Amino acid sequence: MAKTKRVDVHSHVFPQEMMDLIRQRPGDYGMKFEVRDGADRLVRADGHASPLFAEFHDADAKVAGMDRKGLDISVISPSPMIYFYWLDADRATASARAINDGVARMVAKRPDRLRGMATLPMQNPDAAVAELERVVKDHGFRAVEVGCTIMSEQLADKKFRPILKRAQELKVFIFTHPHFTGDERCGLGPYYLGNLIGHPLDTVTMAAHMMFSGALDELPNLNIVLAHGGGYLPYQIGRLAHGYEVRKEPKVNKASSPRELIRRFYFDGLTHDVKALRFLIDQVGADRVTLGTDAPFDMGEEHPLDMLNAVTGLSEDQRDRIMGLNALGLLGEK
Numbered sequence: 466m467a468k469t470k471r472v473d474v475h476s477h478v479f480p481q482e483m484m485d486l487i488r489q490r491p492g493d494y495g496m497k498f499e500v501r502d503g504a505d506r507l508v509r510a511d512g513h514a515s516p517l518f519a520e521f522h523d524a525d526a527k528v529a530g531m532d533r534k535g536l537d538i539s540v541i542s543p544s545p546m547i548y549f550y551w552l553d554a555d556r557a558t559a560s561a562r563a564i565n566d567g568v569a570r571m572v573a574k575r576p577d578r579l580r581g582m583a584t585l586p587m588q589n590p591d592a593a594v595a596e597l598e599r600v601v602k603d604h605g606f607r608a609v610e611v612g613c614t615i616m617s618e619q620l621a622d623k624k625f626r627p628i629l630k631r632a633q634e635l636k637v638f639i640f641t642h643p644h645f646t647g648d649e650r651c652g653l654g655p656y657y658l659g660n661l662i663g664h665p666l667d668t669v670t671m672a673a674h675m676m677f678s679g680a681l682d683e684l685p686n687l688n689i690v691l692a693h694g695g696g697y698l699p700y701q702i703g704r705l706a707h708g709y710e711v712r713k714e715p716k717v718n719k720a721s722s723p724r725e726l727i728r729r730f731y732f733d734g735l736t737h738d739v740k741a742l743r744f745l746i747d748q749v750g751a752d753r754v755t756l757g758t759d760a761p762f763d764m765g766e767e768h769p770l771d772m773l774n775a776v777t778g779l780s781e782d783q784r785d786r787i788m789g790l791n792a793l794g795l796l797g798e799k
Contacts, residue, residue: 469785471770472792473531474608474640475692475733475757476539479507479521480567483547483560493556494549507546515546520761522567524574530760531578535770537789539760540796541568542582542610545644550588550615557586561596569604580796582608582640585628587615593628601635607796610640613671621674629684638688638731638795643667643696660764668696673705676726679718688795689729692757694736699748702727731795733757734787735766739775746776751783755792 484498487507491497495510498517506514519526521544531539549560565583572579583600585593600606609632611620618624620641632639643664653659668691675681675689691698698705705723709715720726728749735757736742746754756773759765766772773787793799 470537470789470793471535472756472789472796473534473536473539473758473760473769474690474755474792474795475642475735476527476531476541476760477521477544477762478527478541478568478571479515479517479544479547480564480571481522482563482567482570483543484517484522486560486563494552494560496546509546513546515544518761522571524571524579527571527760528575528578534758534760534767536756536758538578538580538792539758540580540582540608540640540792541571542608542640542642543568543584545610545612545642548584548612548644549586550612552588554586554589554592557588558592558596561586562599565596565600565604565606569600569606572604580608581606582610584610587611587625587628590624590627594631597628597631597635597637601637606637608638608640610642613641613643613667614645619674619678620671621678621680626680626683629680629687633684633687636797638690640690640692641668641671642692665693665696668693669698669701672696672698672730673723676705676723677709677715677718677720679720681726681729682721688731690731690733690755690795692733692735692759694734694741694745695730695732695749698727698730699732699745700741702748728753731755731791734769734773735759737766739772742772743776743778746779746783746787751779751786752791754787755795756788 487494487496499508505517508514520530543564549557561584568581572581583606585596587593653663731753733755756769758769
């Protein structure tokens, strides 16, 4: 019997093509390159700095990192730092195209091990749909990465519905990922809390909007994968469902119950805790969970297979689904 391929749906890149554009015109992107602590870093105007490991832009280095983790396939996605939702529409469209072509170049170098995930210029829905259609036609992508929010706007907003509808029609799955979540006003400024707490919070907020807005009911065949174990969603679904039952506000759009809709999402298994991963699987089912490492960031999981194998009580079929079959199904390769 053939071994199940081990597939990571959460692995980031900074394509060289985009780094070249930033070096040429750093002011246009509000970013610059600096050497900090002896390493090259990409620095935003707000001071946030991201390391630039070879794994971010070199396909062979990415595969070497996968080999260390025991992974067979990674679906590589642009780092949230380069979503560029704050740019004007034309520059955002050109940037998305450069990034996606860079992702495709990396995939073409190691097509046996890598699959591509696109970014879209979400601030211009018409351009986003056009870019979505292009990456499917030209590069064969079956996934796009979208921020949980587009600046201050929710993904569930009606203006973004044509993008989600077209993704559903093209059988492209949406991988949602938080970004820009640190805020001094709500206490998330210090201690890296913008990431540690803000990212899971951003995810559950987006998911709740998708539920209560009626978007998931409207798009019954759209596949959405939530990063970081779905944030707080699996662990607070009881509160959302209770509120749906006793309050009128969650029912204003006549959406289905959150207890029904939670299984409309897929979840990467990036929980950093065996008991939390076990709870996630029990809550949504092994058929809705995938591997996710967040490589090569320091908040990633270096031993995803050890984490999964430490979860007791799973059948061989359940492990195979989480290890790779669910992701392969999303990619249309199952």
